[in-house]
Amino acid sequence: MKKAQGWRVVVVAISAFVLLVLVAAAWLYRDYRHFAGTPLMQTTTHSIDIPRGATLKSIIVMLQARGTTHAPELYWRALAAGMGVSDRLHAGEYALDPGLTPRTLLSRMAEGRVVQHMFTLVDGWTFAQVRAALAQAPKLRHTLQHLSDAQVAQRLGIEAPNPEGWLLPQTYAYVLGDSDMDVLRRAHAAMQRTLAADWAARAPGLPLQTPYQALILASIVEKESALASERPRIAGVFVRRLQIGMKLQTDPSVIYGLGVAYHGAITYKDLQTDTAYNTYTRYGLPPTPICMPGAPALYAALHPAPGKALYFVARGNGTHQFSDTLQEQNAAVAKYILHRQP
Structure with missing residues (x-):
């Protein structure tokens, strides 16, 4: 009788222990499930740099040290194992956005979805x-x-x-x-x-022998034009000047040639100071581009607008006055530069 009672006590104790283990396991599992889908502990966007050769453990330590997570390592390991990414996490910089969950973060690292600057x-x-x-x-x-x-x-x-x-x-x-x-x-x-694409589709009859010359001309058009609509007309002026052997006389190339000697306002002396880029003292294109031309300027240089204009002057409002003759140009200069009339 006493032996039976002893066994009964043992069975009850074992049952209670098993029940306790099951309850604890169920609680841990519920807590783990909550962890996997709960946003990490941050309210602003940061990033984390994962070095080459970093292990899952070292990544978890980095996240814990930053205060990004307080979850135990066991949870992270279980999640990574369940996702099949434990040994597939890539090095790189990863965004830690507000609302980011551990599951999403591990997914990013496994796919190598690094931050792009x-x-x-x-x-x-x-x-x-x-x-x-x-x-x-x-x-x-x-x-x-x-x-x-x-x-x-x-x-x-x-x-x-x-x-x-x-x-x-x-x-x-x-x-x-x-x-x-x-x-x-x-x-x-x-x-x-x-x-290469623009050169292959260039307008016929241009006074340009190489793509590099087109690049040089495009850089001048870029610097001379504030409005996209005027780029082809400005390109046309310079193309016609090249065709008839007329000096380009473009201030931006002179300024580029002056380098650090330019102090913000071009002078008559600057225009007379000969450099490889002074298109007032030298004929033809300067030896190199004078800036990085955008695609629209490059297209305009290779597809200039037709016309007879050989001159243009800034009106002071971002646009230019184009002239066919020197007489017309002098009148425009008097109006927009010398007298600053609207």
């Missing part, structure tokens, strides 16, 4: 401006500081003294680990494609 190369920038902007770009490896413009051109495979003009202005995406040279390579490849 954007760098915009603006129409009309010089290469010096490009270099300065790249130096300030976040999360980008900076390698240009000890390279000359000629060395950069060589690394890009550009057969010119510098990369001026050879980068297509638009927005380029890059990720953590990319370098400034990676961005330049993409911009150069984009310009090569655009220039």
Whole structure:
């Protein structure tokens, strides 16, 4: 009788223990399920940089150290195992957005959906401006500081003294680990494609012998035009001047040739100071582009508007007055420059 009672006590104890284990397991499972779909502990957008060779454990430690999660490692391991991604998490920079759940974060890491940063190369920038902007770009490896413009051109495979003009202005995406040279390579490849396509479809009879000459002319059109609608007309003026052997006489090329000697206002002395880029003292195109022309300026240079105008002058409101003769040009200059009439 006592033996039976002893066994009964043992059975009850075991049953109670099993029940306790089941209750605890059920609670843990419910807590785990809640963890997997509950947003991480943050209210603003941040990012986390996962280095190469990082393990799941080290990633969890990084998240815990940042206060992004207080969940135990066991939960993260169970979730990763259940998703089949424990050994498939990629290095890189990942966004930690408000509302992001552990499941979504692990999914991003498994798919390599890293943060993409954007760098915009603006129409009309010089290469010096490009270099300065790249130096300030976040999360980008900076390698240009000890390279000359000629060395950069060589690394890009550009057969010119510098990369001026050879980068297509638009927005380029890059990720953590990319370098400034990676961005330049993409911009150069984009310009090569655009220039090749426009050159192949160029208008007939242009006084341009090579795509590079088209690039030079496009850079002048870019600097001379504020309105997209005027670019073909401005290109037409310069094309006609080249055709008849007339000097281009464009201020932006003179300014480019002056370099650091230019102080914000072009003078008569500047126009008389001979440099390789002074189109008042020299005939033809300057030796290189004077900026990075955008695709519209490049298209205009290769598809100039027809007409007879050989001159133009700024009206002071962003538009230009075009003239066929020097007499008309002098009158326009008197009106819009000398007297500043509306």
